[in-house]
Amino acid sequence: MDEFIARASQWDPGFPARIRGATAQEIQALARLTGLPLPGVYEAFLARMGHGDGDLDVGMDGTTDISAMIDYYRDSLSEDEGFPPHCIVIGTGSISSDICLEIVPTGEPRVVFTEGNKVYGLYAESLMGLLFRNAFLGFRLYTRPSYAFYASSYAALGLMNRVDEARRVILELGFEEEWFSDSICVCAERGDTAIGITQFEKQGMGVSIGSRDASELARIGEVLKKKLGLSLQKPR
Known part of the structure; x- marks a missing residue:
């Protein structure tokens, strides 16, 4: 994650000042609610950008804030709503009901769009790739x-x-x-x-x-x- 932040900072020097990380206690709380081990790349993302992704817009006009994810899981559990198997919700956006990490047998988790307990589309082949992609499009290209x-x-x-x-x-x-x-x-x-x-x-x-x-x-x-x-x- 340090390598990504360094690269994004080259494209947009103001990027580091806009990101805000989550605490270890918040990350642990979310892990308990998901019922799945959090992938290392997602833990690293939360630690550095869990409360603010610095305008990367990973949530596609929605949010990836860990506080919102914790509340979402708690509400879903209380209403007995399910999620797709082997998926961890990392964002709620305007284009998709949920943005999830789909844990796969080998390799990095895929980032997918989901609706209820169904996966209906691919967002990116990896979370790290998505971060670089959004920084490239938003900071390197558009400016x-x-x-x-x-x-x-x-x-x-x-x-x-x-x-x-x-x-x-x-x-x-x-x-x-x-x-x-x-x-x-x-x-x-x-x-x-x-x-x-x-x-x-x-x-x-x-x-x-x-x-x-x-x-x-x-x-x-x-x-x-x-x-x-x-x-x-x-x-x-």
Whole structure:
């Protein structure tokens, strides 16, 4: 977690001052309520960002505050409501009823969207990857002087996931992919230009581009329109 905070601080020097960690007692209380061992990466997140994630928006306009998670678990237990098996609720947001860590047999827990006791979509392949991804999109990319957002509906994409195709397009343009990219979001840079491609399961695609060179946005946009059928939604 220290490595992540150091990287995020390079992208946004004000980041460390905005995060607030939870106490060991709060983390222990949440662990007892979940009935599952908290993954080490989540414990580390809570210890540094349990009361404030510094505008990473992990909760997607909702909250990941540990106080809210403790209250949510207590309320759910009193109302005899269940959660999906092997899942730990880490956030409640506006796009999903819950955001959970899904414990898998091997590897890092996945971050998933859930509704009641059902998992219905992938948010990110790992929590650490999600933190880097959100910092890249929110601090590294969006704060560039010139910004544009391209998008396409799921129907216009042929009801297909086209992230891998989009990945190939930007790699052909000379972008270098960041290690924290996954099957949901591809983050990459080329010189003074950063790009983020996101397509959730059975959803449309959005592509954010930030650059110090405004002319780059139009050049890349033309390729996105031609290769993927995306259209410009939000220039700045």
